[in-house]
Amino acid sequence: MIGKTTAACLQAGLVYGFAGQVDGIVERMDAELGGGSEVVATGGLAELISPHARTIRRVDPFLTLDGLRLVWARNNEPLGTDRV
Numbered sequence: 547m548i549g550k551t552t553a554a555c556l557q558a559g560l561v562y563g564f565a566g567q568v569d570g571i572v573e574r575m576d577a578e579l580g581g582g583s584e585v586v587a588t589g590g591l592a593e594l595i596s597p598h599a600r601t602i603r604r605v606d607p608f609l610t611l612d613g614l615r616l617v618w619a620r621n622n623e624p625l626g627t628d629r630v
Contacts, residue, residue, distance in 0.1 A: 564591075565598035572601040 547562060549555035568585070576583050587596045588609040596602040606612075 561595060561598055564595050568595070568599045569601050 547558055549558045568587075572583055572585055583601070584604070585599075585602045586604045586606050586609060587593075587599075587602045588606050590607070592602075592605045592607055596605050
């Protein structure tokens with residue numbers, strides 16, 4: 547975890563800092579909501595951060611894009627189509 551160069555120290559600080567932020571936020575939310583959260587990491591750095599965060603259970607790098615595709619599809623259905 548402790549880097550030997552300035553660049554390595556900055557990289558470690560970013561990775562472990564973000565992982566710690568995720569864990570801290572999820573733990574506070576679980577305390578307020580009674581636990582049971584399933585944390586899905588998404589985005590370009592999800593696979594880098596997730597091994598260092600205790601609370602991330604799954605990585606889906608395309609979750610946001612999949613959601614946008616569903617929104618687009620729903621908004622472009624022909625009129626009169628049942629919406630689920």
